[in-house]
Amino acid sequence: MLRSCSRGGAGAPDGPVAARGGAPCHARKRQARPRRCTLDGEARGVTAGDDVVELDHVSKRFGSFVAVHDAHFAIARGEFFAMLGPSGCGKTTTLRMIAGFETPTSGRIRLEGADVSRVPPYRRNVNTVFQQYALFPHMNVWDNVAFGPRSRKVRDEELRRRVGEMLDIVRLSEFAERRPAQLSGGEQQRVALARALVNYPSALLLDEPLGALDLKLRQAMQIELKRIQREVGITFVFVTHDQEEALTMSDRIAVMSEGCVEQIGAPEEIYHQPGTVFVAGFIGSANLFPATVGSSSGGDVDVSVAGRHLPVPARAVPGDLHPGSAATLMVRPERVRVIVGELANGYVGLPCRVRDLVFQGPVVRFALDAADGTEIVAHVAGDERLPLLRPGDEVFAGWERDAARLLPGTAPVPVGSDR
Numbered sequence: 001m002l003r004s005c006s007r008g009g010a011g012a013p014d015g016p017v018a019a020r021g022g023a024p025c026h027a028r029k030r031q032a033r034p035r036r037c038t039l040d041g042e043a044r045g046v047t048a049g050d051d052v053v054e055l056d057h058v059s060k061r062f063g064s065f066v067a068v069h070d071a072h073f074a075i076a077r078g079e080f081f082a083m084l085g086p087s088g089c090g091k092t093t094t095l096r097m098i099a100g101f102e103t104p105t106s107g108r109i110r111l112e113g114a115d116v117s118r119v120p121p122y123r124r125n126v127n128t129v130f131q132q133y134a135l136f137p138h139m140n141v142w143d144n145v146a147f148g149p150r151s152r153k154v155r156d157e158e159l160r161r162r163v164g165e166m167l168d169i170v171r172l173s174e175f176a177e178r179r180p181a182q183l184s185g186g187e188q189q190r191v192a193l194a195r196a197l198v199n200y201p202s203a204l205l206l207d208e209p210l211g212a213l214d215l216k217l218r219q220a221m222q223i224e225l226k227r228i229q230r231e232v233g234i235t236f237v238f239v240t241h242d243q244e245e246a247l248t249m250s251d252r253i254a255v256m257s258e259g260c261v262e263q264i265g266a267p268e269e270i271y272h273q274p275g276t277v278f279v280a281g282f283i284g285s286a287n288l289f290p291a292t293v294g295s296s297s298g299g300d301v302d303v304s305v306a307g308r309h310l311p312v313p314a315r316a317v318p319g320d321l322h323p324g325s326a327a328t329l330m331v332r333p334e335r336v337r338v339i340v341g342e343l344a345n346g347y348v349g350l351p352c353r354v355r356d357l358v359f360q361g362p363v364v365r366f367a368l369d370a371a372d373g374t375e376i377v378a379h380v381a382g383d384e385r386l387p388l389l390r391p392g393d394e395v396f397a398g399w400e401r402d403a404a405r406l407l408p409g410t411a412p413v414p415v416g417s418d419r
């Protein structure tokens, strides 16, 4: 799913939220680059038919600061949808608008087809789970979960059935009598989930719900959350800045940057076919080489990188890049081979010198320098077939032709970023 998120730069038409003066520093920065984030129909993730949540050109301003700009996408029934991006990119604000805690400055939000843009949170059929679970400390697990349906006057028999079902799903039936203080962090998290799900919301909204857990528990809860979501079949909308979390659990991910949705797609798509330099650099490690687009012939586009001409398959080159365009060539470090001698057929690459290498068991991490100083990172399987190499050795950094993608614009970070 490719995107067409054009940023308003010099000469670009102003989007609906144009720059205003006199704002604090961070706001000025965001305002100085007004964008038009108009993803095309497929790319904006609008699915035909059974959409539970729809954002229709939604923007949010706080004073003159643009927190969310023209978010336009839909989330389908039963989908596990993540909003991923660095701190301050607007993901929590977007979630809070879906929940009703914030009102859009412009645009509409629909739940199950009905416009809820001005409907208060308690009248929306969504529930939110926050990082702090806010369980009632004086109530046991059963009563915590029963609280919502009880206040909605659900009858006793139905109440017992629902609470029993939810405790089963989160695997806490045997802890029904315990108070929150007698539970681990992961168990408390599952109570918070059961309490939110027992109301059968149209969508469950989760704001960094695993943030308070240690790494091991967080990883276990990622698998657990996914299982629970599959079992209940309810739409989950999840906010995180943790790419591993988003890749592990989501059916689709919306990657956000500076208030703008950069790309929406399945985890594999976001990782292998990033639409922008930002997405390529934010998800995983990436070599991001400054490049210039050349002419096309025989299904390949000639791309100039580090003083050499490399053929890139035309299908890996966005249509809006023309000869002479400045661009970025992306190659994932795990696709780069360190080759001694000649490049094999089907491979392209750059002659380099080994600057550093670190053996890490299953992977050897190489830092390589091309003749013009371009840095290349390679993650090579640490098996016995790898020739013995030392800093200073001359090699080729090579990759299969279809491992590279050309992206519009130039990299904002040094090439060969390895995080």
Ligand code: ATP
Residues within 6 Å of the ligand: 026, 062, 065, 067, 085, 086, 087, 088, 089, 090, 091, 092, 093, 094, 241
């Ligand atoms: P984090 O991961 O740190 O929570 P985020 O991507 O969820 O970040 P938001 O909380 O949506 O970011 O905030 C987006 C921007 O909007 C931030 O720069 C934030 O300071 C600003 N912002 C959020 N709420 C308000 C508010 N009520 N008034 C003014 N600015 C706000």
